[in-house]
Amino acid sequence: MTDLGTLIPRNREIHPPAYDVGYKTSVVRSPTQPLLSMESTLTEETGPMFGHSLLGPLDNNLILNYTQGRAPAVGERILVHGRVLDENNRPQKGVLVEAWQANAGGRYRHKKDGYLAPLDPNFGGCGRALTDENGYYEFLTIRPGAYPWPNRGNDWRPMHIHFSIFGTGFGQRLISQMYFEGDPLIRNCPIAATIKNRSHLDRLVAPLDMSKSRPLDHLAYKFDIVLRGRRQTMFENKMEGM
C-alpha cells in the first residue's frame, strides 16, 4: 500500500490464451472480445495487505495443520520454498502466498472430487505464508499425487500445487500452479499445455533442491514467483521526492 506506482502492463504473451480447445472447459468460459487495456489506476495500484496476526503457527505446514498438530498427513515429506519477486527483481516483502493441493493419492478434500483414491483423515490440503524481508516463503507438505480428470478420454494432471499470490496492488493478483521437475505427465497435460511456449511453462516447474533438503526428514523443491512490477523512472522518483 505504501508502494504506489504505475504497474507495468502485463505481457499477455507469457500467459495462456483464454480459449484452448485442448482444455475443454475453457471453450465456453473464454471471452471472445479483446480486453480493454489501460494504464493502471489507484484501484489496481493499491491492494489488501495482511499482517502476521493473520497467521497461525501451523498455517504453512500442510502435514500438520489439518489436525492442528495431532497427527501427520500420509505421504512423501517435502519442503516447497522460494522467493516472491517483482519484474524489477525486487523482493516482495510481507505478501500473502496461499497453496492448495491433492493428498498423496491425488484426492482433494472437496465435495466435487469423487476420485476413488481415499481421503487422508489427517490432510486438509491448504496452507498460507507471508513472505519475509527478502520475499522468502516456505511450506512443509507432502508430495501431491497425480490424478485423472474428465477432459479428453484419459487425461491426468501431473503432480502440482496450486498457488495464489498477492502483491501490494490488486492488479498484481495471480493464481498459478507449481509442477515437479522430471514429472513425465507434464508433457501430456492439457492445462500445462495452455501455456504455449515450453520455456514459459518451465518457469512453473520446480527443481529438486538438495541444499534445502533435510537429512532423514524431507526433500525440497524451489519455486520462485514473479509478480508484475511497477514502472519507475528517475524522473518520476525525483518528482516524488520534491
Add this chain to the structure above:
Amino acid sequence: MVQKLDTLEETPSQTAGPYVHIGCIPTFAGVEGVYPEDLGKRAIEDGAKGEVITITGSVFDGTGWALRDAMMESWQPDAAGKFPGQKGADPKVNGFCRFAADGETGEFTLKTVKPGKVPYREGGHQAPHIALWITARGINTGLQTRIYFEDEDNEGDPLLSRIEQQHRRDTLIAKKTGEGQYRFDIRLQGEGETVFLDL
C-alpha cells in the same frame, strides 16, 4: 548479442481449477479447522460509514449457464474514496472481499458500502466502482472487471469513456433493484459479453 536486461518476466498464470475454494475459502469448502475463518469474509465491519449495499449476480458461460464454481475477489475504497491503508481511510472498511457462486444456484452476493469516487491524474476522478477479479476452472488467467453503479454520475470516468459501444459500457454498470440492492451479472462469452480489463 545485445546487452541483457536485468528485469524478470511475470510468472505465467494457470487456471485456479475446480477446487480453488480449498485454497482460498477453505471453511466455505468444508475444510474446517485449519484457519479460524476464511480470508476476506467481509468487505466491511459493523459501523462502516456510508450506504450499505448488496450486490447480487451470477457468472454465465457462453451457453447461458450460471457457473457454480466461480470464486471472486473484490477491492474498493471506502465511502469517501479512500482505499484501506491510505491516510484517513475508514478503519471499518476492509475493502477486500472473497465470495463464491452458490453451489446450487450459481448466485453470488457481495455486501459492502457504496464506494466513493477516486482521484485520477490531473485533478480528475474515477466514478465510484468496485474492482472484481474472477477465477474458476476453465478460466486460464483471472479475469479483471469493474462494477459501476447506474445511480451514480459515470460521465467522464476515464475507463468507461474508452468503451465506444454504449451497450458494452452497460455491462460494467450494476442495475438498481431496490433500496441498497443492485444486480450485476457477468457474461464470460457471447451476447452481452462483459468488458474484461487489462490494467
